[in-house]
Amino acid sequence: MDVKVKVDKLNLWYGTNQALHDISIDLYDNKITALIGASGCGKSTFLRSLNRMNDLVESAKIQGNVIVDGKNIYDKDIDVVSVRKRIGMVFQQPNPFPKSIYENVAYAPLKHGIVKKGSDCDELVESSLKSAGIWEEVKDKLQAPGTSLSGGQQQRLCIARTIAVKPDVILMDEPTSALDPISTEKIEALMLELKKSYTIVTVTHNMQQAARIADHTAFFHLGELVEYDETEKIFVNPKLKKTEDYITGRFG
Amino acid sequence: METKINKNNNFYIPQIEKRNKQSKRFRLYALSAVVLSLSFLAFFLIDIIKAGIPAFTQSSVKIEISIDEETANNPYGILERDMSRLVSRAWLRSFPKEIEAHPEWIGTTQTFWALLNAEADQYLKGTQSKLKENQKSKLDALLQEGLIERKFNATFFFTGDSKIPENAGFYAAIVGSVLTMLVTMSLAVPIGVMTAVYLEEFAPDNKLTQIIEININNLAAIPSILFGLLGLAIFINFFGVPRSSPLAGGMTLALMSLPIIIVSSKAALKSVPASIRQAGYALGLTKWQVTKDHVLPLAFPGVLTGSIIALAQAMGETAPLIIVGMIAFVPDPVTSLTSAATVMPAQIFTWSGMPERAYIEKTAAGIMVLLTVLISLNTIAVLLRKKFEVKW
Ligand SMILES: Nc1ncnc2c1ncn2[C@@H]1O[C@H](COP(=O)(O)OP(=O)(O)OP(=O)(O)O)[C@@H](O)[C@H]1O
Numbered sequence A: 001m002d003v004k005v006k007v008d009k010l011n012l013w014y015g016t017n018q019a020l021h022d023i024s025i026d027l028y029d030n031k032i033t034a035l036i037g038a039s040g041c042g043k044s045t046f047l048r049s050l051n052r053m054n055d056l057v058e059s060a061k062i063q064g065n066v067i068v069d070g071k072n073i074y075d076k077d078i079d080v081v082s083v084r085k086r087i088g089m090v091f092q093q094p095n096p097f098p099k100s101i102y103e104n105v106a107y108a109p110l111k112h113g114i115v116k117k118g119s120d121c122d123e124l125v126e127s128s129l130k131s132a133g134i135w136e137e138v139k140d141k142l143q144a145p146g147t148s149l150s151g152g153q154q155q156r157l158c159i160a161r162t163i164a165v166k167p168d169v170i171l172m173d174e175p176t177s178a179l180d181p182i183s184t185e186k187i188e189a190l191m192l193e194l195k196k197s198y199t200i201v202t203v204t205h206n207m208q209q210a211a212r213i214a215d216h217t218a219f220f221h222l223g224e225l226v227e228y229d230e231t232e233k234i235f236v237n238p239k240l241k242k243t244e245d246y247i248t249g250r251f252g
Numbered sequence B: 001m002e003t004k005i006n007k008n009n010n011f012y013i014p015q016i017e018k019r020n021k022q023s024k025r026f027r028l029y030a031l032s033a034v035v036l037s038l039s040f041l042a043f044f045l046i047d048i049i050k051a052g053i054p055a056f057t058q059s060s061v062k063i064e065i066s067i068d069e070e071t072a073n074n075p076y077g078i079l080e081r082d083m084s085r086l087v088s089r090a091w092l093r094s095f096p097k098e099i100e101a102h103p104e105w106i107g108t109t110q111t112f113w114a115l116l117n118a119e120a121d122q123y124l125k126g127t128q129s130k131l132k133e134n135q136k137s138k139l140d141a142l143l144q145e146g147l148i149e150r151k152f153n154a155t156f157f158f159t160g161d162s163k164i165p166e167n168a169g170f171y172a173a174i175v176g177s178v179l180t181m182l183v184t185m186s187l188a189v190p191i192g193v194m195t196a197v198y199l200e201e202f203a204p205d206n207k208l209t210q211i212i213e214i215n216i217n218n219l220a221a222i223p224s225i226l227f228g229l230l231g232l233a234i235f236i237n238f239f240g241v242p243r244s245s246p247l248a249g250g251m252t253l254a255l256m257s258l259p260i261i262i263v264s265s266k267a268a269l270k271s272v273p274a275s276i277r278q279a280g281y282a283l284g285l286t287k288w289q290v291t292k293d294h295v296l297p298l299a300f301p302g303v304l305t306g307s308i309i310a311l312a313q314a315m316g317e318t319a320p321l322i323i324v325g326m327i328a329f330v331p332d333p334v335t336s337l338t339s340a341a342t343v344m345p346a347q348i349f350t351w352s353g354m355p356e357r358a359y360i361e362k363t364a365a366g367i368m369v370l371l372t373v374l375i376s377l378n379t380i381a382v383l384l385r386k387k388f389e390v391k392w
């Protein structure tokens, strides 16, 4: 098991309110790590600090290291744009661009110079949509607006869009919480497929989902990382009472 | 419709009648406010149209003239005295040119439709006139004989202002307005939109930015005449832009339009959902790529509407232009950005102050043209907004 992302003593403040306390955690390559915990405990904040989306929040102040492949992404000599290219993100609400399905996938790779316009680009769009398991549904209407798809399809389009820039790590913030059970199942299957090539970190409020797909699970509480272990251990045999209480639904 | 409420069931709420009456009364107030404002508007429109319609036709008289070398040199002598008092001086003045253009006429007798002067025209249109009784009876006689006709007044649309009322037209003002608006828009739209983009997307959210934004909002509410003084001080006195020119007027109006365009563009940018920006940033796009390709296209309908509304407002603006001298008497349509010009509202203002009766109908007709342009602009704004609005 290779460590892909090594988080070291991460602290984060929104103004004077500290949202993350001394988080240290190793995230493994080709594994799915689930982040669980009560609402407001800092899961999204933590996830966003892994690709520096928190830079967009003006009040956010961050301290500590996030080391990806041996390099701290918060180092001064690293450009935030290149960080986000390598560490992609999928959001809770599907947010396709109000452009065609094709453009949704092709836009960023073209800008990054991954492909040139033409058959290369067509191929990348096709392979990305295939990896996201949505090719069959959209191959005949690539010029239709991305927003005309169903919620579940939109979410898979967003995943295809993320894959298309060829990231190493994919962060997902409650990717299925806005979706129906069938769409959820499709996304879960997709995540299991994607972990073969990517490191996946996902936030979920759904304990069954964490149990079904995650290799490792991290339990957050009030901005602290309480317990982190293989999913099976967390669910069957948690070390701490707090974790057990949360998992069995006694609070949160 | 009105059924009596049955109090003897468990749906009955005490005082329900009173509450219903209250809302009915409120509805009535609101409705009467609407009716009142609509009737003001209707009254204004009907009044203007009634006054302005006659300006779109002018009377001409059919005359026969035997043309020789002499007539070409002295056009004022071609008509008998009582007739030449009724025919427009402008028409007589242009007569030699006509002959020059048609040398074959010399030695023949030709029939012309000669434009009557404003006093005669006004008399024929049934308004008061300073004509003498014998002139009036002469006109009546000509009318009887079918020698007088009301024709479409092309002069109004194809010439500039004139001291001869029947020869005064709106064309120079229309051209002046178009050139002035070109200057205004080519300055105000890019600067306004870029300012809005900077403030909304790039500027840090600190005290300074807030102060700037508050002041821009205040600028949008400043009396327009002050922009005229500003334009006079900066553009004309300091930078030496020629007075009365479309350049000076356009730049002054750009100052006035800027806050409106900035405020409406900012609102349009703000209404773009944050999730679109996040999607862009999460793909590793730069701020400019996200703004240019994803945020601005979504804000485009709003930006466009705001710009057109600002344009319409600038087009109807008079006060600041009077200050920069665009109220001059301009008989010929302006040909360059730096020569003296007038604009539609300024022309209307000038005419409204003229003593001759004929200018009253011209004033109203000018207002009709201006209103038509403004209403079309607003309609275009609405249509474009509908067309470009992104469906979610
Ligand atoms: N942009 C922000 N500005 C200020 N405070 C914020 C911001 N985002 C989050 N917070 C605060 O940080 C804390 C953690 O929020 P976060 O969104 O990370 O929680 P979460 O675990 O993702 O919750 P949920 O499960 O409801 O999504 C909360 O107290 C929240 O109020």
Ligand SMILES: [Mg+2]
Residues within 6 Å of the ligand: A043, A044, A045, A173
């Ligand atoms: Mg969250």
